[in-house]
Amino acid sequence: IFYTDWMWTSFVVFSISQSTMLAVGAIYYMLFTGVPGTATYYATIMTIYTWVAKGAWFALGYPYDFIVVPVWIPSAMLLDLSYWATRRNKHAAIIIGGTLVGLSFPLFNMVNLLLVRDPLEVAFKYPRPTLPAYMTPIEPQVGKFYNSPV
Numbered sequence: 272i273f274y275t276d277w278m279w280t281s282f283v284v285f286s287i288s289q290s291t292m293l294a295v296g297a298i299y300y301m302l303f304t305g306v307p308g309t310a311t312y313y314a315t316i317m318t319i320y321t322w323v324a325k326g327a328w329f330a331l332g333y334p335y336d337f338i339v340v341p342v343w344i345p346s347a348m349l350l351d352l353s354y355w356a357t358r359r360n361k362h363a364a365i366i367i368g369g370t371l372v373g374l375s376f377p378l379f380n381m382v383n384l385l386l387v388r389d390p391l392e393v394a395f396k397y398p399r400p401t402l403p404a405y406m407t408p409i410e411p412q413v414g415k416f417y418n419s420p421v
Contacts, residue, residue: 282377282380282381282384285341285380286376286377286380289341289343289376289380290346290372290373290376290377291373293310293313293314293317293343293346293347293350293372293376294350294368294369294372294373296313297309297310297313297314297347297350297351298310298350298354298364298365298368298369300313301350301351301354301364302361302364307351307354307355307358308351309351310347310348310350310351310354310368311344311347311348311351313347314343314344314346314347315343315344315347317341317343318340318341318343318344321338321340321341322340324338325337325338325340334388334396336387336388339383339384339387340383341376341380341383342376342379342380342382342383343376345375345379346371346372346375346376346379347372349368349371349372349375350368350369350371350372353367353368353371354368
């Protein structure tokens, strides 16, 4: 139950943060440059950056699917399409495009995350190296003082 709760929470948090990052960043560039394809360009750069990070972690000995690359590009294409369709009304571009990104991004990523090989096994096999001391697992001390004279 803990894992499913954690998984759902992280999916929601990442969906909200990354779709917001895409929508706000891309709309900012589109509104100030006026170029309709800016969101797709922005998403492509973020995808390539994440592939580089994935390769770096893989080079450090982690499994290939330790880093999951988010699917930004289809949502960005919807954002570009809404910007192109509402070119005369920038507020409509923000509302409609932001809504499309917010609704489509989690769907695309849910399909992406379903393809990851047993995330629970990967999480326990390759723990984060920067765990704080209070989260470091310790062996249970059951029965250690059973025969103690004190």
